[in-house]
Amino acid sequence: MKKFLNLFRTNLFLAMGIIICAVWIITAVFANQLAPQDPLAQDISIRLQAPGGDHWFGTDSLGRDVFSRVIAGAKISIFAGLITVVSAAVIGSIYGGIAGYAGGIIDDVMMRFAEMVLAFPALILAMTIGAVLGSSLYNTLFALVIVAWPTYARIMRSVVISIKENDYIESSRAIGSSNMRILIHQILPNAIGSVLILATLDIGNQILFFSTLSFLGLGTPPPDPEWGSMISAGMKNFNSWWISTFPGLGILTMAVGANFIGDGVRDILDPKLRKNFN
Amino acid sequence: MRMTEKNLVKIDNLSMHYKVDARGLKKKVLKAVDRVSFDIFEGETVGLVGESGCGKSSLGRTILNLQKPTSGKVHFKGVDIFELPGNEIKMLRKKMQIVFQDPSASLNPRKTVESIILEPMIVHKMYSRDKRLEKISELLGVVGLSDYYRQRYPHELSGGQKQRVGIARALSLEPEFIVCDEAVSALDVSIQAQILNLLQDLQERFRLTYLFISHNLNVVYQVSDRVAVMYLGKIVEIATYSQLYKNPQHPYTKALLSAIPHIHSEKQVERIKLEGDIPNPMDIPEGCKFRARCPKKFDACDGLEPELKEVESGHFAACYLTPN
Structure with a gap:
């Protein structure tokens, strides 16, 4: 705890990021207990009420409590965002790292394949995969990962190519390190920063992309609350700003929090930027 | 400086040609090293001079089997190093080491001095855990750095200190032959002299053989028994x-x-x-x-x-x- 307080002093943004994300994750886990009202309960008589009174964030077009729906929606949205980004980042980094390090024809073949995936319109590709596999949460997540990983592969590849030209890689070869060892111990610590930043920025994107698919009928079915579909529902009731603003703030804060963490972790990994933790 | 007539490295008709822009229609060949032959005897320092781009570094790296030559052979203690199976190449790496030109580029910026020197010993599974840590103190002492620097990162050291760490890393494997690839060119003149003296002391102490690559004739003269001029x-x-x-x-x-x-x-x-x-x-x-x-x-x-x-x-x- 003392260490954490110290973090506030030395790296405020990292500490804030941890708090924001922790709050959201706790909210998501205990959504059922925290929501003051049933997020699915409809009451047409109180539809489109502005924030205030019983409904802190107002009600939507079916009279459901927006506050409870934002809390309940955190569950699926954050889960989808994190799973997609983590899987895509891990798969893409390994793939791109190998391509960049191996170079030559292996690099060419691997990257042309990645670019092939990238060349498809992302939404249509994800829809096709989702439709072929059937509509379920995990199939949709799978489709999202398929669409997302090539970006990470490209970033990782370019970073690895620039790092592997350094003398310390040659030096590691000169002492007899295996390729595996060089990749993990020499290249990875220097390359991870860029991927980390991309990944944390990507969380917000992936939450939105997931909702686009939900909106199209892949992923979560309509009555279940989910941030993205709440935003698109709000667009139909443009005068009732609260319907889409609050889930939008949810995505924003989650993305910003993740980004703070990514930034902070990168600083800690880089000895030149590292602040003193004592 | 000691000279024996015992041949340590024999370079025989070595060529290193690079294909430049191999994707283009016209393939051009850069002959960085072209049919070079000479011997390096045990315990001596051979200076290799020449202007930038004449192939000095390519020659040095090919001799260490860091790249496969186009043709020719290198014998180390009578063994053809390009014909060795994988596991024996690893043993060869122990015997032959390299010190690089730019000490800022040759040390991984994310690693502490300790882990930089430790790595070769881990790769070769030398010593026990405790012995390795002891060995690091010893090596730091040998190159004139105190234990204070163990937990430092390369960017916290000066150029000369970094080069000392690079030398300690090379020495950790107890090599017999070290290629110094422009090892002092990136340093200030006063620091150059210190590092050159250090290299000479180490040669005495550990019976090392050097191939000393430099574009600076003065530096080569200071350390070399024999000098090869490359063009x-x-x-x-x-x-x-x-x-x-x-x-x-x-x-x-x-x-x-x-x-x-x-x-x-x-x-x-x-x-x-x-x-x-x-x-x-x-x-x-x-x-x-x-x-x-x-x-x-x-x-x-x-x-x-x-x-x-x-x-x-x-x-x-x-x-x-x-x-x-």
Whole structure:
């Protein structure tokens, strides 16, 4: 705890990021207990009420409590965002790292394949995969990962190519390190920063992309609350700003929090930027 | 400086050609090292001089089997290093090490000094855990750094300190042969002298053999027993330090020597200025490679390329003007 307080002093943004994300994750886990009202309960008589009174964030077009729906929606949205980004980042980094390090024809073949995936319109590709596999949460997540990983592969590849030209890689070869060892111990610590930043920025994107698919009928079915579909529902009731603003703030804060963490972790990994933790 | 006649490294007709822009239609070949042969004896320092881009570093790295040569052989203690199976190459790496030019680039910025020196011992599974840590203190002491630096990162050290860490890392495997690839070129002059002294002390202490690559003749003279002069991928002259200094044979060597400034003007020989440019290394004309810039060129130079000839005992030069 003392260490954490110290973090506030030395790296405020990292500490804030941890708090924001922790709050959201706790909210998501205990959504059922925290929501003051049933997020699915409809009451047409109180539809489109502005924030205030019983409904802190107002009600939507079916009279459901927006506050409870934002809390309940955190569950699926954050889960989808994190799973997609983590899987895509891990798969893409390994793939791109190998391509960049191996170079030559292996690099060419691997990257042309990645670019092939990238060349498809992302939404249509994800829809096709989702439709072929059937509509379920995990199939949709799978489709999202398929669409997302090539970006990470490209970033990782370019970073690895620039790092592997350094003398310390040659030096590691000169002492007899295996390729595996060089990749993990020499290249990875220097390359991870860029991927980390991309990944944390990507969380917000992936939450939105997931909702686009939900909106199209892949992923979560309509009555279940989910941030993205709440935003698109709000667009139909443009005068009732609260319907889409609050889930939008949810995505924003989650993305910003993740980004703070990514930034902070990168600083800690880089000895030149590292602040003193004592 | 010690000299034995025991051959440690034998470089035999070694060539390293790079394909430049291999994706284009016209494949060009850069002959970075072209049929080079010479021997390095146990316990000596061979200096390798030449201007930038003449293939010094390529030669050094090929000798260490960091890249496969186009043709030719290198024998280390009588064993052909390019024919070794994978597991024995790893053993070879223990015996041959390299110290790099730019100490900031040759140390991983994300690793502490301790883990940089530790890595070779982990890779080769040397010693027990505790012994390794002890060994690090010992190595730091050997290169003149205190234990204070163990947990430091490279960016917290000065250039000279970084180079000392690089040397400690190379020494951790207890090698017999070290290629110093421009090991002091990136350092200030006063630091250069310190590192050169350190290298010489270490040579005495651990019976090391050096191949000392540099573009700086003064530096090479300070440490070398023998000096090889390289021009466009070829060794044009190789001799002991005093032979080369007193009796240079190749016009290129003479020009290089005349460029060393002296404090006393009476010692200053007349400066030979080389005219013209280095030929495009991807398109070197037939005949002597130096002839485009040679002040003494004559008809024979256009014909075949001159081979190294023995001028006096242990002194070889590749020029048609050398006396037989």
